Amino acid sequence: MDYRFARRMTCAPPSFLDRLFAVSKDPRIISFAGGLPATRFIDVEGIREAAARVLAEDGRDALQYSTTDGYLPLREYISRRYRQRLGLAIPPEQIQIVNGSQQCLDLVAKIFLDRGDTVAMERPGYLGAIEAFSLYEPVFRDVALGPFGPDIDEFSRVIRDARPKFFYGIPNSQNPSGQTYSPEARRAVAEVIGDSDTLFYEDDAFGELFFDGKPRPPVAGLVPDKAVLSGSFSKIIAPGMRIGWICAPPTVLGRFNCAKQAADLHSNFLCQKILAAYLETHDLDAHVRRIARAYGENCRLMCEILDDDFPPGLSHTEPEGGMFLMVSLPPGLDSHRLFEEGLRKGVAVLPGTPFYACGGGESTVRLNFSCMDAEQIREGMERLSGVVRALLP
Amino acid sequence: MDYRFARRMTCAPPSFLDRLFAVSKDPRIISFAGGLPATRFIDVEGIREAAARVLAEDGRDALQYSTTDGYLPLREYISRRYRQRLGLAIPPEQIQIVNGSQQCLDLVAKIFLDRGDTVAMERPGYLGAIEAFSLYEPVFRDVALGPFGPDIDEFSRVIRDARPKFFYGIPNSQNPSGQTYSPEARRAVAEVIGDSDTLFYEDDAFGELFFDGKPRPPVAGLVPDKAVLSGSFSKIIAPGMRIGWICAPPTVLGRFNCAKQAADLHSNFLCQKILAAYLETHDLDAHVRRIARAYGENCRLMCEILDDDFPPGLSHTEPEGGMFLMVSLPPGLDSHRLFEEGLRKGVAVLPGTPFYACGGGESTVRLNFSCMDAEQIREGMERLSGVVRALLP
Missing domain, CATH: 3.40.640.10 (Type I PLP-dependent aspartate aminotransferase-like (Major domain))
Known part of the structure; x- marks a missing residue:
């Protein structure tokens, strides 16, 4: 049957989230693509x-x-x-x-x-x-x-x-x-x-x-x-x-x-x-300090690896807080290719395009640093660096 | 400052709910105007x-x-x-x-x-x-x-x-x-x-x-x-x-x-x-049976009082279930007057007009029977009957 949906439903941008969720459940993939806060900081006992x-x-x-x-x-x-x-x-x-x-x-x-x-x-x-x-x-x-x-x-x-x-x-x-x-x-x-x-x-x-x-x-x-x-x-x-x-x-x-x-x-x-x-x-200040400290360490590690172990021509933002940073890829490298190739090598990134309301962002990716530990960041970034090098013209 | 709200906000029907909520908090008023399920049937211990x-x-x-x-x-x-x-x-x-x-x-x-x-x-x-x-x-x-x-x-x-x-x-x-x-x-x-x-x-x-x-x-x-x-x-x-x-x-x-x-x-x-x-x-069937039985008793009591103790010219629906019944008032009796006068006498009803998407319902009121006991129903309905009689031309 043909349903007579409202016109607004044609305005919905195609969602990437189902694909992402599948990725997040695959234990072989280290995902920097998601946006979850670190589960280890949820105070289950207090709640x-x-x-x-x-x-x-x-x-x-x-x-x-x-x-x-x-x-x-x-x-x-x-x-x-x-x-x-x-x-x-x-x-x-x-x-x-x-x-x-x-x-x-x-x-x-x-x-x-x-x-x-x-x-x-x-x-x-x-x-x-x-x-x-x-x-x-x-x-x-x-x-x-x-x-x-x-x-x-x-x-x-x-x-x-x-x-x-x-x-x-x-x-x-x-x-x-x-x-x-x-x-x-x-x-x-x-x-x-x-x-x-x-x-x-x-x-x-x-x-x-x-x-x-x-x-x-x-x-x-x-x-x-x-x-x-x-x-x-x-x-x-x-x-x-x-x-x-x-x-x-x-x-x-x-x-x-x-x-x-x-x-x-x-x-x-x-x-x-x-x-x-x-x-x-509960002391929310103390709780928040612990989270922010851990995220800060993760972020610094990720930035260092991006600076030291990735090919030149790639740049990234320098967050003062939060859970994300953004990478601008070297010319000629498309973020959706990086996403697909990354999955094959066991690392997920989020292509930047859905973040551009008026188009653009093809050469950007978002990386999340909140929900993994240093070891996973090192391993995931090594995989990612390999993929970037392999895809460079 | 003049805010430039969307046109749709002018389509919102005026809400009665704030007034109702104030009523529900006043211990002097027996309210048949609300729509809460009976608190006593919430299985707090099980939850x-x-x-x-x-x-x-x-x-x-x-x-x-x-x-x-x-x-x-x-x-x-x-x-x-x-x-x-x-x-x-x-x-x-x-x-x-x-x-x-x-x-x-x-x-x-x-x-x-x-x-x-x-x-x-x-x-x-x-x-x-x-x-x-x-x-x-x-x-x-x-x-x-x-x-x-x-x-x-x-x-x-x-x-x-x-x-x-x-x-x-x-x-x-x-x-x-x-x-x-x-x-x-x-x-x-x-x-x-x-x-x-x-x-x-x-x-x-x-x-x-x-x-x-x-x-x-x-x-x-x-x-x-x-x-x-x-x-x-x-x-x-x-x-x-x-x-x-x-x-x-x-x-x-x-x-x-x-x-x-x-x-x-x-x-x-x-x-x-x-x-x-x-x-x-938990056995939802048994739980639901208890609730339905109690609501049924309340509903029958309310209907009996409406039939026996209210002036002629008033009619009401005969629910087989749920939490509400509707009363059609005798000619000449406006539901908003009944609402206002009822509040003064310690009983609240819900005028029917907000339930009519295309207008109408001035001579109807909704009565809730789920969240009070028999004694409250008897007392509240006695008050209501007095108000109806006093307002009749």
Whole structure:
């Protein structure tokens, strides 16, 4: 039978993820292609205790329906943490719980984008955002992201000329590039946004994971009325609970709440309570420091091997945090060929093309460094180096 | 600042829910307005044990990212239960886990509805569906729902003339009316659907809750290629875990999966595993029988009081299951006045108007009978009867 699907479904970019998932299950392949946080840093024992406490003391409430905005003590924790870490005053009333930051991507797009509206983002930009936004049939514009942030001339021009409904960016340790906006770039971006009617959608999934442990102040703090800011517990506690949040000005949050209610009433209440109970009794700072230190060591190792053992003509970003870096391949080397050939030699990389909303990226690959140990990185990078050498013209 | 929201946000019906939630927290008010399953039937102890087992034996996996389609053993359980309860052959590959049935409403609308497309549903119809569909800017058509199902002449005419992308219905103990399609109505609906290019979207949130314990065969079983069928653990186990599912033909499920991935990657994996572990060791049939028996007693009591103690000119539906019944008020009595006056006298009802996608319902109210005991029902109905009498012209 011919199903009469909506036109928007033809806008969905072809997904690479099924292929990737198969790769991640193959024990012969060392995968730098995925995006999982390190399983060894998930505090299963702590979460087990928190779950037992919630279900013993407060089970009936935790298992019943709840409100769309989310569990107040959890929103209060997030609010306090913004104040303590970043000096930001974001009251709990301006915070709403969602199913991981991915749901923010869907719902922010839903409340702002009509078909044909312009949305702008970084080049390269986050694949999950491109997938979510595409289903609202927007026109994409992109702005080159460099080692210090977006190209400010291009950014101003795009904001001024295309008047995007919002600009989506990840100023801290971006996925896929690992790049971080400099303080100057943050101010410059905020200034352009302040003079425009474009919102800044700041995705801060990685802001807790700077290798030096120092926070970087969000752009949203400079333009609070013109920004939405999302965060997530997925990278710092556990992705399987699917708990993230959004901060937004009251008018925006009201519409967001309406869309969230229509989407799924509210996020998993049991896990919101478990998370709040866990955070009450655990030192998140110490936990996050351990993760960031380990990721930093992995990242440095990977960069050293790229610098020392790979052929010239290849370059890479130098992340200050997060879970990813991006490699630009020597001329003539296509990332999809590298992907296919890598699989045959037991190493997986993620071709950069799905991160380019407006096309491009054929000579880039994303490498993940969060979920393996030094030995696997050495072995995987040796395989990859061999593949690169073999493919070079 | 003026935010440039998408046009769709002007299509959101005004939500009654905040007002309702305030009402539900006021101890002086007996509320028949809500829609919660009875908290006393949530097996907190069983879920606590299942959670402890999952987190002790399988915690790292349960807390990591997972696949969009959902936890296979849970989908296998759902598949087996369809076979055992209803004789339906729905393989796990045609089942996908979602955040409660509400998320199906959003995602089915998302994959089928372009702006201006027609969607059809029952009159009255489920409020949450109207809210979810509205954001895709469709044209609504509705079909009168009677004690035996939709008016078949009207149903045929709407399907033939308006060619809706899908017809959304709740054949078992509908929310809000409590009505159930007769076997004849199911066959007649399936026949019309079979001759059309309209899908039947069958929401079966209440099919386990027939007071007589007997299953009714879904319409989807008669037109498997032209139906999507959703179910939920919210009404039979616990809503706070937000776990439901959808069954759909492979082509439809592929698009649904794409939309689900863009929406939030996957549903809470920890709770999927907890639920699967719980179902492994607990007798769902016995549990569901206890719930249905209690709801049946409440429903009969409420109907008796409506028949015996309310003024003539008022009528009500006679549910065979579920959690709701609908009252038609005597001429001249407006449901919103009854709502406001009821609050003053300590009893809350839900005016019917938000259940009418195309307008109407001013003289109807929905009454919930799942979440209170006999004493509360007697007391609340006495208050309500007094209010009705006082308001009659």
